[in-house]
Amino acid sequence: MFLHNFKYSFLFLLKNKSLVFWTFFFPIILGTFFYMTFSNIENNEKLKKINIAIINNEELKNDKLLLSVLGYLSEDNNNEIFSTIYTDLEKAKELLENKEIIGYLEIKNSKYLITIKENGIEQTIFKYIIDEIIETKIIIKDISSTEKNINLEELYNKINNNITKVVDMSSDNLSYTMIEYYTLIAMSCLYGGVFGMYAINNILANMSKQGARVAISSIKKRTLLLSSLLAAFLIQLIGSLLLLSYTIFILNVDYGNNIVNTLIMTVTGSIAGLTLGVAIAALFKTNENIKIGIILSITMLGSFLSGMMGITMKYIVDKNMPLLNIINPANMITDGFYSIYYYQSMDRFYFNIISLLIFSSIMVMISIVRLRSQKYDSI
Amino acid sequence: MKKIIEVKHLTKKYRKIKAIDNLSFYVFENEILGLLGPNGSGKTTTINAMLSLLSYDKGNICYLGKEITPDSYDIKKEIGVVFQEIAVFDELTVYENIDYFCGLYIEDKKIRKKYVDDAIKLVKLEQFVNYKPKALSGGLKRRLNIACGIAHKPKIIFLDEPTVAVDPQSRNNILEGIKKLRENGATIIYTTHYMEEVEKICDRIIILDKGKIICQGTKEELKQLTGIEEKVTIEINNLDRNHIEKFKKLQNVKNVEYRFENLEITFIKGKNNFTKLIDYLKKEKISYNKIYSEMPTLNDVFLELTGKDLKD
Numbered sequence: 001m002f003l004h005n006f007k008y009s010f011l012f013l014l015k016n017k018s019l020v021f022w023t024f025f026f027p028i029i030l031g032t033f034f035y036m037t038f039s040n041i042e043n044n045e046k047l048k049k050i051n052i053a054i055i056n057n058e059e060l061k062n063d064k065l066l067l068s069v070l071g072y073l074s075e076d077n078n079n080e081i082f083s084t085i086y087t088d089l090e091k092a093k094e095l096l097e098n099k100e101i102i103g104y105l106e107i108k109n110s111k112y113l114i115t116i117k118e119n120g121i122e123q124t125i126f127k128y129i130i131d132e133i134i135e136t137k138i139i140i141k142d143i144s145s146t147e148k149n150i151n152l153e154e155l156y157n158k159i160n161n162n163i164t165k166v167v168d169m170s171s172d173n174l175s176y177t178m179i180e181y182y183t184l185i186a187m188s189c190l191y192g193g194v195f196g197m198y199a200i201n202n203i204l205a206n207m208s209k210q211g212a213r214v215a216i217s218s219i220k221k222r223t224l225l226l227s228s229l230l231a232a233f234l235i236q237l238i239g240s241l242l243l244l245s246y247t248i249f250i251l252n253v254d255y256g257n258n259i260v261n262t263l264i265m266t267v268t269g270s271i272a273g274l275t276l277g278v279a280i281a282a283l284f285k286t287n288e289n290i291k292i293g294i295i296l297s298i299t300m301l302g303s304f305l306s307g308m309m310g311i312t313m314k315y316i317v318d319k320n321m322p323l324l325n326i327i328n329p330a331n332m333i334t335d336g337f338y339s340i341y342y343y344q345s346m347d348r349f350y351f352n353i354i355s356l357l358i359f360s361s362i363m364v365m366i367s368i369v370r371l372r373s374q375k376y377d378s379i
Numbered sequence: 380m381k382k383i384i385e386v387k388h389l390t391k392k393y394r395k396i397k398a399i400d401n402l403s404f405y406v407f408e409n410e411i412l413g414l415l416g417p418n419g420s421g422k423t424t425t426i427n428a429m430l431s432l433l434s435y436d437k438g439n440i441c442y443l444g445k446e447i448t449p450d451s452y453d454i455k456k457e458i459g460v461v462f463q464e465i466a467v468f469d470e471l472t473v474y475e476n477i478d479y480f481c482g483l484y485i486e487d488k489k490i491r492k493k494y495v496d497d498a499i500k501l502v503k504l505e506q507f508v509n510y511k512p513k514a515l516s517g518g519l520k521r522r523l524n525i526a527c528g529i530a531h532k533p534k535i536i537f538l539d540e541p542t543v544a545v546d547p548q549s550r551n552n553i554l555e556g557i558k559k560l561r562e563n564g565a566t567i568i569y570t571t572h573y574m575e576e577v578e579k580i581c582d583r584i585i586i587l588d589k590g591k592i593i594c595q596g597t598k599e600e601l602k603q604l605t606g607i608e609e610k611v612t613i614e615i616n617n618l619d620r621n622h623i624e625k626f627k628k629l630q631n632v633k634n635v636e637y638r639f640e641n642l643e644i645t646f647i648k649g650k651n652n653f654t655k656l657i658d659y660l661k662k663e664k665i666s667y668n669k670i671y672s673e674m675p676t677l678n679d680v681f682l683e684l685t686g687k688d689l690k691d
Contacts (some may be wrong), residue, residue, distance in 0.1 A: 001482075001486060002481070004479075004482040004483070004486070005483070008471070008475070008479040008482070011470070011475070012468045012470040012471055015470035015471070016470050038484065134421070201641075202468075205432045208465045208466075209462055209465070209630070210468060211461060212432060212460075212466065212478060213460065213462065213466045213528070214480075214483060214525065215432060216430050216431075216432060216455060216458065216460055217455065217483035217484060218452045218453075218455045218456040218483070218484055219452075219483045219484075220452065221449075261629065302424035309506065324571045374433065375431060375432065375434040375449055376433060377393075377432060377433070377434055378393065
């Protein structure tokens, strides 16, 4: 009986085309739109290398600090800012005229002369870095004038290690658009609640006409519930894993290197979604469409608050209404994925897993209280 | 006869309104019991209470002497229900639907397959086994609804208005199917507000109104309960006034009217009124084209007892 009901529950949930579209394919389509939109934004926002020229003269050759810093900032090492050309003054002027460089630096009589043609962010960065170098040189000069025995080579190295570094925040290691994909998985997990709702509606006498027919059969209510919910969970999990695979293999979303934790988070999120759907099915004695509406509203609102439409919202809620995100299952899932990807420590991951399990337990308790009765006042 | 179901003092209230008011009746083994009543008379509520789906305020319901509860799986195993609304899954085919509901009672796959095939044959859906319910006409859907309720060969079958919104041909098929189920040994509780159906297939009838039983018995017994008249119409050309007066003096005649070549004679309750009239026509050598008698219907009974029509 368990297997029979499981088989058919699985079949009629899977054959429900609109349900499968909204839970399986809609998140994939949404993910593809995210990919198309955000990858362009990220590419546009990536810091481009700044083309500069340095006038190659005798004074430059003696300026070890400048050569060292510019060398570091021009290397292909993920921290490069400049694309530097060492040339003569005439050539530098020509390059500037042709806008092939944004400016050039000439050291003349120990003075650093920066020539630019226009004002802008790139010119500001160029000037800021040269100013930093000049200041550092002054500090070295001061130290060496007072400390006669100082090893200048060692001092240069120390300063080099502490010199201001401009880091590209939009590098692969810190992509804010990852949050969008994490909220998408969270949305998919919670959308799965619709499967749980359908599974319950189909077997309870006071929920649907089919449920009345099932309820008068000689199969135990416990067996019916467990087999139907297992079928719903399995389908929901397939949907979530399909989306997860799509984001990993097609959209190249980075979930960190811990695939086991990623899967644990997906399964736990799916359990939370399923129990949410069951609780809503049990709590509201109304038609299926209204129940679907309630589940979708909770899911969309939760996803929005956890940063689906922009990470700023997550920060605003975290800062001003932290309780809201603590009880928001979409945020628990999103934050869980984020913690796998971003943090070395697993504390935050475990916190989210435990929060989701507590959330699921509360939903189960609500459902048990509501589903306990076997006779109804009206059907 | 063996009492298979016993309902005693069943009362169900929705807030202050009594949907069922102190209902007591029996269902005998292998009979077709008709629960007749207008919409809102409490037929479906009675059935749902008998199925232990609805809670009720007073009374008890016993199957073979054992009170039914939601956990009475041994009793439930013997019950089949065809609800008023079509209760099938649109995502499953005709075969899958019947197999699913049958499988909630019958575990053995081989036996189940046979039962499902038998049910399909009974409701004549052989050509539609791979169709989904949406592709079926209203009548075919009703037949599928019945097959889903009876496939596990239950001993007690509740049929709650199974012919609502069904074309005459499908209705006849359904009624024939119900008779076959009884022939196969089932006891049937049949609710409807179509009196013709009840007259056609039911052995006993309970008429409900406002949650109360207003009368019960065989259809003959019910018709005897009231002093309902019999109306005979004779098509006679050029009948003179003398003859009309003579008809008025016949035994049990209450009223005589002659209009548009039709003589309408209303008899009060009595035996062999129709036969005596034909004898009189022969004796008086009155030639006629057509003669027919209209016996009182259950609707007339209902009208007599409640002052309103069954379909109201």
